[in-house]
Amino acid sequence: MALCLPALLSAGPPARAQSASPPAREVVLPIENVRFEYAQVLAVRPVQQVLRTTSTERVCSDPSRPEVLVPENVLNARRNAAEAAGRPPPANLRHCRMAPVVREYQRPIAYDVDYVYRGNKFRTRMGRDPGNRLRIRISIMPAPLE
Incomplete structure (x- = not known):
């Protein structure tokens, strides 16, 4: 069987098929050269999410100030009871109402980092604050020939 294998490989495709297709080229994949170094961080700015x-x-009003926002016809039970009994309403009576309150919170979702490596400035967005230096990956590979 070993003798038949070279005979099959040397026979190749028919002559008509060889002339129609270009000759096969050997593909060489370059090896990527990688190393890690440190760059100096220039600035870090948090990206905030609101x-x-x-x-x-x-929400209750101060009893010393007249409440402007509450309509005149809205009175609470203590005031009505005091007026019905013929007594003046208590001085410390506060007007309270339910009101929507909107609050805003800001939280950092990322960090824009400016850094310099060998005299060139770069900017990237990271998930955390890198501190005063940033570990970077240096990859050197030849450009493909055109």
């Missing part, structure tokens, strides 16, 4: 929450909370 979160807004709305909740309904009890």
Whole structure:
């Protein structure tokens, strides 16, 4: 069987098929040369996400100030009871109402990092603050021939 294998390989395809296709070229894949070094960080700026929450909370007015926002016809039970009994309403009575309260929170979702390596400035976005130096990956590979 070993004798038949070279005979099959040397026979090749028919002559008509050889003339129609270009000759096969050997493909060589270059090896990537990689090393790691450190770059100096110039600036780090957090990228903020703004979160807004709305909740309904009890908001009470100061009894020393007249409440402008509450309509005249809205009175609470203590005031009605005091007026019905013929007594003046208590001085420390506070007007309370339920009101929507909007709060904003900011949280960092990423960091824009400016750094310099061998005199060239670069910018990248990272998930965490790298500190004063940044480990970078240096990859050297020949450009493909055109």
